[in-house]
Amino acid sequence: MKSVNEKVNGKLPEFGMLVLNRQLETICQTGFACDPEIRRALLERFKEKGAERGMIALEGEPELIASYRTSADAVVFLIQPVKGGSTLFEFVSSVDFAQAVFDYFLNNPYESMVVVDDQARIQFIPPVHEKFFGIKRGEAIGKHVTEVIENTNLHEVVQTGKAEIGKLQEMGGVTRVVARIPLLENGKVLGALGRVMFKGPETVLELSSEVAKLRSEVEFYRNELSGLKRRSYGLEKMVGNSDAIRQLKADILKVAPLYVPVLIVGESGTGKELAAHAIHALSPRNENPMVFVNAAALPSGLVESELFGYEAGAFTGAEKKGRKGKFELADQSSLFFDEIGDMPPEIQVKLLRVLQDGIFERVGGDRARHSDFRLICATNRNFQEMISNGEFRLDLYYRISGVTIHMPSLRERPEDIPDLVQSFLVAFAERHRTSVKRVDRRVYDYLKELPWPGNVRQLLHEVEKAAIFCDGPEITLQNFRPIPEGFGEKPAPVTVAARPTGKIQDAIDDMEQAMIRDAMLKHGGNKKKVAEELGISRAYLYKKLGMAG
Incomplete structure (x- = not known):
């Protein structure tokens, strides 16, 4: 190295270049290449490697790394010094195919790399990125990174000097996982490097789909958790200390541990769903979430796939892996059919077998499945009238009404x-x-x-x-104020003929009958509107109408 120092006026060169012809005769030499020992070492290692391109590490003071490339007419070596103990020197000296590794990191489309300087200007962008962003070769060099790469944060990394590892970045409508790393020297930020950790076309699409799915699931469970925090379904949420409420709670405590199906009846707004959740919460199945079905909203065309599930490829648009239905999801738990009185007749017949023994088949399948669920139903309808009118199957009614619980108005x-x-x-x-x-x-x-x-x-x-x-x-x-329509309205005075007995109850009965007759005439026999106007349940109205008949 002393001879090298003499040739550059006592100063250590910063660079070196050696050009040889195909007979390995020197054509040109500068800097470090002027040292005959260095030239001899380069030739020996070059002959050992025998590759058209590569990297060579030379020990000495200083340590040197030389990159070389061959052509039809010449071999060119580019030589540069590295700091003592450099990891780069150790890597090149240890790995004979170091050049191939660098080529992989620079050109591999699955782990593409972008480099910016301390002003966040692009210094290197691989061809695969240029193609993705629709820019010409070399067009992005020198531009600010935000002008080229969508949703990048490399400029922030340059400013803060803090790495960002495993971040999500939306580019071109897909989600990518990236790492942004500041490049430091003596505490000074020289620039930053951004790497796409997963970038293959199939991998990107799968990752984007998986991320979207996970985000959706997280949002779903966040909403579910929020809902659970807002309301608990135990008996303590049934507010009141009246005789009616105490009786309701006592009934729930008795029936909850049993396997029998429960039918909850009551007017709209009385809290039938709350009672269903209380029954489930107090049952041995409470470790599994209760499965909810709105019977009134079941579309007839999709009822089988919704309730029984379907196998893969059962119909156009079906999920590839198939899908579990409500009955299968409710295995070892409770299945709550809300508004079961509004279930269409064509759907009622489909439930008879599965409610009897828990046996069903998925749509498109030929294998019988079994689900061990506890059935809870709720309705505000009058089943006796519906059964008489042929609107509800009697055999289905018997299957759902093992125990009936009345929700007080x-x-x-x-x-x-x-x-x-x-x-x-x-x-x-x-x-x-x-x-x-x-x-x-x-x-x-x-x-x-x-x-x-x-x-x-x-x-x-x-x-x-x-x-x-x-x-x-x-x-x-x-x-x-204003008072809601119908609140507090007093019915027109009704003249009641006194009965011979003179009993108060008889006079009350007569007044009720007169009010019901007037309301029936007013609403053209619409029992629902009559019950709402008089503030009584339809069951009570039917009872009074039966007495009047």
């Missing part, structure tokens, strides 16, 4: 209204992050006098509206 338990109002206001305050409002005592008396055809659900809506329109800390009667 709000009219049957007005003493629970204060507790319900308080629970609604507490939940409202938690949801909207406000203080719990007080309630004027006259409000409770007022609410107890209303018929509440929508039951607890209607009360909830009215209380929440009152809380919204209440500007002060206390809810008053004025916050319930």
Whole structure:
């Protein structure tokens, strides 16, 4: 190395180049190549490798790395020094095919690399990236990285000097996993390197699809968790201390541990779904989530695939792996059929066998499957009338009504209204992050006098509206104005002929019959509207109509 120093005026060269002809005779030499020992070492290693291109590591002071390439007429060596103990030197000296490794990292389309300088200007971008972004060869060099690469963050890495590993980046409509690494020297940022960790066409599409699926699932479970936090389905959520509610809770406690099917009946808004969840939560199957089916919303064309599932390729658009139906998902759990009274007759017949013994077949399959589920149903319909009119199968009714639980209407338990109002206001305050409002005592008396055809659900809506329109800390009667249509309306006076017995109950019965007759005439015999106007259940109306007949 001393001879080299003399030839460059006592200063260590920064570079070197050696050009040989095909007979390995020197044509040109500069810098480090002027040293005969270096030339001799390069020739020896070149003859050993025998490759058209490669890299050679030369030990000494300083340590050198030479890259070479051969052509039809010459062999060219480019020589540069590296710092002592350099990892690059160790790599080149240890791996005979180091050049192939570098080529892989620079040209491999599955792990493409982009390099920017300390101003986030592109210094290197591989051909595969140029093709992807639709730019000409070398067109991106010198441009700011944000002008070329969509959703990049390499410029931020240059500024902060902090690496970003395993980040998601949307480019060209697909999701890629990237690593962004700052390039440092003596604590100074020289630039940054961005690598796409998975980039093959099939891999990218699979990854993008998987990421989208995982995002969807995360959002689903986040919503489910949020819903579970907002409401628990135990008996403690059944607010009230009336005789009717205490009886309801006692019935649920008795029936919940059993295997028998349960039919929950009651008017709309009485909390039938809440009762179903309480039954499941108190059953031995509570470790598995209850499966929910809205019987009224089942489309006749898809009922079999929804309830029984389907095999792969069963029909056009079917999932490749097939799909489990509601019955299969409910195995070892509870299956809740809401609004089962509204189920179309053509669907009712499809349920008989599976409700009897749990045996079914997937659509497109020929293998019998079994599901061990506990059936819970709910309805606000009058089954006796439906069965008489041929709207509901009697054999299906017997299968779903092992035990019947009646949900009391709000009219049957007005003493629970204060507790319900308080629970609604507490939940409202938690949801909207406000203080719990007080309630004027006259409000409770007022609410107890209303018929509440929508039951607890209607009360909830009215209380929440009152809380919204209440500007002060206390809810008053004025916050319930305007009174909802039909609330508090008093029926026209009915003249009742006194019975000879003079008993009060007889007079009440006569008044009820007269009010029912007037309402039937007013609504043209529409029993649903009559029951709503009079504030009674349809079952009670049918009973009174039967007595009148």
